[in-house]
Structures are given as C-alpha cells and as structure tokens.
Amino acid sequence: MYRSHTCGELREEHIENNITLSGWVHKTRDKGFVVWIDLRDRFGITQLIFDEERTSKELLEQARSLGREFVIQIKGTVLERASKNANIPTGNIEVLVQELTILNESKTPPFTIEDDTDGGEDIRMKYRYLDIRRNIVKNNLIFRSKVSMEVRKYLSDGGFIEVETPYLIKSTPEGARDFVVPSRMNEGQFYALPQSPQTFKQLLMVGGMDKYFQIVKCFRDEDLRADRQPEFTQIDCEMAFVEQEDILNAFEGLTKHLLKEIKGIDISSFPRMTYDAAMAKYGNDKPDIRFGMEFGELNAVAKHKEFNVFNSAELVVGIAIPGAATYTRKEIDKLIDWVRRPQVGAKGMVYVKCNEDGTFKSSVDKFYDQEDLANWAKVTGAKAGDLICMLSGDTNATRAQLSALRMEMAERLNLRNPEEFAPLWVIDFPLLELDEETGNYHAMHHPFTSPKPGQLELLDTNPGAVKANAYDLVLNGNEIGGGSIRIHDKETQATMFKHLGFSPEEAKAQFGFLMDAFQYGAPPHGGIAFGLDRLVSILGGQETIRDFIAFPKNNSGRDVMIDAPAPIDKEQLKELRLQLNLES
C-alpha cells in the first residue's frame, strides 16, 4: 500500500496518527537544524518535517539529498503545525517523517512546476506531462471532466440516449476538408474521419431513437487559425418530433444547469435576438452582451449636410465609448490608426467628444452643428464624458469594422468580465449565403436545414432573404452551440438541392443513403451541437481552448510532445497501396 491518505487530506483531527503518504517533492527548505519538504500530489500539498532533535542523522541527510520532483513515499506522524498556513487546507498540520523511500528519481524539470512557471508555451507543450502537474492545467482538465459529466447526467436524466457513431466513415466533398484513412482491406479506398456525426444523428432519428446525444471527437483538416484544433470535441444532440421552440427550451435547460452546477449562477431565461437584429445592433452574429456600446444607425441624422464621406456611404454607424471624452488628440489618432489596420480595414473614423459641460467637439465640426452632434449622441446613447466613434461605408464591412472596435474597446476598458455570463440565442439565420467569388448560394448551416414556414417560395425570387429554422447559442461573444430544424420531407429537400446547384444525380451520389433513409418515414427532427472545448474554456473564465485540452496540437497540427505526424515505413505504405508523391 503506497499511501494511507492523499497529500490533500490530513487535518487537525489526524494529529498523532501514523500515516503513509506518497507524492512529488515540490519544494525543500533547509534551515540547517530543520528541513521542510512540501510533498505534492493531485489532491494537495502536505508539509513534511525532519529535524535534528527528532530525526536520525541518516534520514535528515536523505531528506537533504532529494531533488525537485523526486517521487517519494514517507511514513510518519501527524503533528500540529507551529506556524499555521491558512492558504492550504492541510495548513494546520505537518508530518514528522520516520521513514522515507525514494520511489523514483527525477532529472531537474525544464521549467518550474508552479502556477507562475518560468516555462514558455513551446517547452511546456513538449513536456506537457510536466505541465499537467501544474495546478492550473490539472484543474482545467478536472474542470473539463466535471462539465462533461454534468452534461451527460442532465441529458441522460432527460431521456437522451448516448449513442456512439462510427469514426471510420465516408468522405464527402462538401464543406471543410476531411481527414482520410486508407483502407488496407479495401484496396484503393479510403475512410474519412467525421467532421461531425450529422448524418448519423439524423439516421438515428429516422431509426426512432427520439432523443440522442454524444460527446464525440470530430475532425477537420483545415489550415489552422490560432486556437483551432484539427481534432475537437462536440456535444452532439438531436431530437425527433420537435419544433425550434422545443430545442431552444431543452438546451437552454442544459446550459442553465451547467451555469448553476458549475458556476453557481442562476439565469432565469436567455434573451433571444434575430440574426438581423444582432447584425444591426452589434455588427456580429455572436454579440457579447455583457456590456453596452450598442450600434446607433446614424444615416437619418448624418446624411443631410455637405459631408461627402457620409453622404456617399451605405451606412453611417457609431458607438459611444464610455468615459473616453478625455482622450487626447494623440490617443484618438492611435485609435484611428487601429481601425485603419488591415485586420480591421476601416478607411477612417469620425469622432465626437461629449464634454461634461453638455457641449460637443467633433472631427467634423466644419459640417455639423451642436444640434446635429446632440442628435448623434441621442442615437448612440452617448452620455456626457463619452466618446462617439463613427464609421461609414458598405453596410456589411462597416458593421464588421465597428464590431471589431467595440470588442477592442471592451477589452481596453475591462468590460469583459470572465466571471459574468451572458448567454443569448441568435435565431432566424439566413438559409443561404452568397459565395462572393462564384456568385452561387450555399447553405449557411448545412443542406438539411429547413427554411422557416412559408418562405420556401422566396427561394426563387430572393434567395438571400430566406430565413432558416437555425439558431446559435452565444455565450460572452462566443458561439458555443448551433443547430437547426432539419428538412424531413423529400420535396423540400429536392427544392433545396436544386437551389444549392446540385443535380439530382450529384445529390444522390453525395447524400444518397440519407435521402434513401428519408423515404422510410423520417420524423420531423432537429438538433444542436456544442463545441465542448470552447464551452469549457468560457465556463472556466478563459478564452484559450488549448489550456483545456490534455494533449493539444500546435498551429501546424503537430503534437510536439510525441512528434506526430511522422513518416511511416515503406512497408506500411506498400500494404496500403500508396506511394508518396512529394515532387509534384
């Protein structure tokens, strides 16, 4: 038996007990006549004491010889601690050691195992197994495990069945790139790893499973933007005999449960906003509503003077930045430089200082009088002391630019409190999205998303205006879940495929088995999928998903710890009937 207690367990009630502990040497303090060692395991830290009076010379020497991260077992007696440490749960006791066994030695780790480590990201990823010993990473993984378990409990209790869908499936040319897996038994053929279990969950609905969920790995072979992973985890859900309202209620329930169980936060009901409203008010389909700075559309009050920049613009729009009227000319110039960065892309910015005395000072005083500026303040909700920032141009681009500025200012003003949680349903997404390059429409969500009732006819006349039974759940400015009510009848599906530019043959080749299935009594159904990595990181009050993944990959899709991917044997390639073609 390696231990009678963990290193986080001993309290005053254990005083005088003889105990056995095992763990890592976290820290040693040697005062000459006395040596203290902090012994660490997953559960906590216990202070060990060796001293000249009560410890044999040999044992004291042995204690002194221990290096950082050595694994040891000790037997000893629990004593009351002279100078108590209120910061740790075991801080009232210490253990006088009678016996010490080195279970394993350790080389000096390449970085310190501390909350505030001296190791950079690269070295910590290479030695991720040491990084995991750090409280912060360890606690993130425990937190993730807890969130997953709560999701499973809630959904199981609600009658959802977790069904495992296959990982070795079929490649479809649609959407993002698949990872493929050559088959040895079926020469020249390939499996694909699922980008999501979408078709399988719909088949389960055809199969009458009624309420399905799965926490499942998904795979996308995309060029990785920062904080994307080639493999990621989804909470995948689908329900039969439901309308949009049923889905929103069910998964609002799940999210409330998580906020309550995990964070102790009660939210009575989640606000809802249409996609159009979100774009108009926040320039963004996943608005962070923890803070204001809502957009004021200024066309009506800004296009009546000689200022050509505004007059020629499709949209003039502004936000009021709280307390920023005191910005110096230099600070404002910096802000203008910021919005003109290529990543943001604005051509310029008009500003209005709302002075404390009720007057206004703007960069366009030449064109507009105090009454105009007062109107702008009214529309943007600016108060005395605020700075109004205005952008203008094409509607979509301008909104995106102002959204970027809004988020940047929220960061600078510390308005994005990670311990505040503001969920929001965004509903009524457009069904189709125009591909600006090809001029074709494609499905915004996926080709099985149903249009809103009565809008099917619009497909012929104004496809971009058709709204879908599609919804996203947004939390603190992040899309944490999204889904739709699916098309379940074959006429609507055929109409959709036509508008997406699929010939019946192409549709059959690509989605044949699902369309076949739909001929045998598919029930009305719909679902949602949550990104677990993102959900967990936001609930954890952080925004980097990598910190909540045990063994993440870097931006080149590499696992630097195990050094994967890697070349494989010629023999292996030969068995798979493959040849590398690196020249072309």
Add this chain to the structure above:
Amino acid sequence: MYRSHTCGELREEHIENNITLSGWVHKTRDKGFVVWIDLRDRFGITQLIFDEERTSKELLEQARSLGREFVIQIKGTVLERASKNANIPTGNIEVLVQELTILNESKTPPFTIEDDTDGGEDIRMKYRYLDIRRNIVKNNLIFRSKVSMEVRKYLSDGGFIEVETPYLIKSTPEGARDFVVPSRMNEGQFYALPQSPQTFKQLLMVGGMDKYFQIVKCFRDEDLRADRQPEFTQIDCEMAFVEQEDILNAFEGLTKHLLKEIKGIDISSFPRMTYDAAMAKYGNDKPDIRFGMEFGELNAVAKHKEFNVFNSAELVVGIAIPGAATYTRKEIDKLIDWVRRPQVGAKGMVYVKCNEDGTFKSSVDKFYDQEDLANWAKVTGAKAGDLICMLSGDTNATRAQLSALRMEMAERLNLRNPEEFAPLWVIDFPLLELDEETGNYHAMHHPFTSPKPGQLELLDTNPGAVKANAYDLVLNGNEIGGGSIRIHDKETQATMFKHLGFSPEEAKAQFGFLMDAFQYGAPPHGGIAFGLDRLVSILGGQETIRDFIAFPKNNSGRDVMIDAPAPIDKEQLKELRLQLNLES
C-alpha cells in the same frame, strides 16, 4: 408542439384527457366498421381507434389509407379499452382519434419492424436505420448507453477524472497494424489512429492525474475475425501509487456495481486463479466457470499400462461430461469426429462410460481394468451416468483441444446460462510469450508490464517462466478486461527492452517520449482496460457485439449502409501528396 405524451405514457389516469401523439404506424387492423392502429415511438405503442359511430367518414378513410411506417400526428381522447392487453403498459387504454396529420409517408420497408423480423443480417445492415426501430436493437443501444453512464458515474464518484486523449497520434511498428491518416499540412507524414491510449494514460500518471479513465474509441487494422470490429470502444483506466491488489479491488468494485445496478445481481467477491491454474484446470486463460467439467490430469493413473498412445504423450487429461454415459456408439463416434476436426485438431479420443451400476466401459478396456477406470473417474470427478472424455499429446495443444470440447459440450448441454454471471480474475500471467516462428520472446501484455517482484533475474535463465503483474477479468468465458502494473523505473525498463530484442536506439526511436517522461519522476502506476462492446453484450445476455453497436462494420471492414470505405477524388489525393499503386 408535436405531442403532449409519448406512445408509452398513457394510463387509466389519463382517461377522458385530450392528448396529442406522434409516431409510426406500426400495425393496422381493419374490421370494416372499426379500424385500430398501433402507433409506435421509442417509448412504446398506443392503440388508436377509428369507428363508424364516432369517427367521420373522411377520417376513417384517411386512417385506412395509412401504410406501414407512415409518420403521423393525432389528436384524440383517451378511452378505457374494452378488451385490455396486459402485455403492454398502455394496454388498458386506447385513443379515439379526432384529427390525423400525416407528417411523412413511407415506402414499404424491406423487412418487417418486428422482434421476429423477416429480414436477414445483410439487408438489416444496409437499412440499419430501420433495424434500429426494432425493439431488440433499440433496447440494446439504450442498454449500452445505460452501462456507459453507470461506468462514468461510478468512476467519477471514486475520484477518477475522464481525460480525452488525442486520436491523431503517431504510428508505432509494434503490435497490431495501425490505421494511418496522411497529413496535408505536414507533407509526406502520417498520423495514426490509437490502438489504445496506453502511452497517453501513462503520461497522465507521470503528469500526476492520479486516477484517470476514458471511454474511448480504439482502432486496429487487423484482418477481421468474426465479431471483431476495426473500431471498438474501450473503458480505459489508470491509477498512480497502486499495487496489483489496489487495481483488482477498484475494478472488482466497478464490475460489482454494474452487475448490481444493471442486472440486480450481488456477488460478494470475485474468485482469483493463476494463469497456470486456469490452463491446468480449463485449458484456457479465460475459463467459463459457470459450470464444472474441470480437467483431471491423468498422467499418474494412465501411463502405467501397455497403451502407447498415453505412454508417449506429454499429457493425458480428461473431463467428465454429466449424464453422457448413455451416448450410443454412433453419438460417441460423432464426438470423436468433432474433436478431430481441423479447427480442434485432436488425433483421437479415449472415452469411459460410468455406468449407473458402478461399472465402467471404455474404449481402452484392452489395456485398463475396472480399478484403473475407477481411478480416472475419481480424478475427473465423474459420477455414475457421466462420460469421461480423454485426450492426450503435447501439453499446450491437448489442453486447447480439451477446452474446445468442454465448451462445445457446455453449449450442447445448455450449461451456459446467459443470465448467470461468473466473474473471475486470472492473475500471474507470463511476462513473455515465445514466438514459435522466430524463436524470440515478446511481451505478452505490452513492453511496459512489470515482472512480479524478485523475478527480474529469471529473465536471463528462464524467460518463459517469469510471471508478470498482469491480470485479466474474465466473465462467462470472455476476457472483458485486462491490465498490468507498469514498469516505472528506467533500469527495469532497459532490462525489459534488452530481453525483447530492442537495441537502446530502437527503444528510443519507438518509445522515446515515454522513456523521456519516465526520467522526470514517474510514480508507480498500473491500469486496466475493458472492452465495452464485449462487456455490454455479455451483460445483455448475448454474445454478438455487433448487436450492441449502432452502425457496425462487416467482416471486410465495410459499412454497407453508407458504402464506406470508398474511392476519393484525385484532387484530394494530390493535396495529400499521395498516389495509388494498385498494380504492384
């Protein structure tokens, strides 16, 4: 709202209620003046009634027009049923329909959606989504979900953390063949899909996670024997600071919990048997101990006469088949033919009938007298009325043959009761296994399995005799779990690699990152992995794992429903820098 209740929910207390149901038309009975429809969903079946007195003519006609598996919604009133059906929970009521909406039509399904279907395996697999509508498959999937949930609850409550390990890892030439995944971003390089998260769970122990588990898909590109799947699910577990006894206790606890929660069966403690004893008593390292027929070793009492077959054999061994003394000559000849089949491989069989009058009649009466035969009966535990079957030859082969006969006779005599559960720990496995072709030893479990204390020295002199800290959990003759205490110090690991024929360079190339990790304070650790597919099928009282997998693959590794694997685009191959080489 598609339904106010499910089809399994209505009882007498709902009589007179107006309700809405949705589901599939399971069966229609048309008696002319009255039409009954069984409406089905996941939760049950509710009888709908339409009749000339109370139903409009149009509605009655509509009801008559419905085909099997049409999806409908009805509104109606709950009535007491005239002739009650005690076989279903809703059998006391029926619903008089006032309104009927066809939600979706259905082609006639290719097989009947009944427990006793007319569809063969092939057609059911092609239309698996319809097969899932059948009670038997649906209930298997629900059962699997429940088992997984109970595993998670038990382990979470016990302080285990579920950690997701990566699916895109690195290929290792050891063991079974990996499925590989070409990387587009890292040209000419491949990921591999994990055969198990073995190294990652050991790294998590080095990382101090202490108690880890994961229910996880694993992949093996092996030629598929019947009832093997290229992707399968494992309950993967690892603990730090443990000895074998700790692991056996922890996972005996889990298995007891499952037997209790899922099957309502209490088993106080699991018997344990060494590998050597299992081989001697049952000829098998996963003995089914639900029934007797233990081996009797007969060398001592059978090698003293002129019968050369026995005298020249390394082993003479027999079992007593209960009640088989009445077998005719013809029946016994058939049994001898059975053991001589190439799949079994015995050269012949000696038998002894233990007559009810206390006399014996054997096929070797020429050589042995009644006293000899009485001794054999004693050793094999044969009683009056039993038939002793004896095989002889090389120890290993003979044991395997007799084990096959024992299992066959248990099947024939109906001794393998699927509702009886007999768990067994098999312990003290050999560390190494001789590869008869190459004459080399390789790790029986895997190269990180630790030898039993004090046996390391034997590696040089008698490697085949070294026992390991390795254990299997056997349930009803199936290995449902297996694991070991790992080597955690580098000297032992180096010795092991040497004996497995790895040069230090080879060991480094293959297991480098794990060996590196072990230099930074690896704790003593060990673990176990359960095959979930197998565990669930045995708990479900069945032996075919395919019946407990939503979308299984066939023996050629194909998913016949989605028709995968399949060829991929030339473009896709080009992006992956691959070329097919089907000629060679």
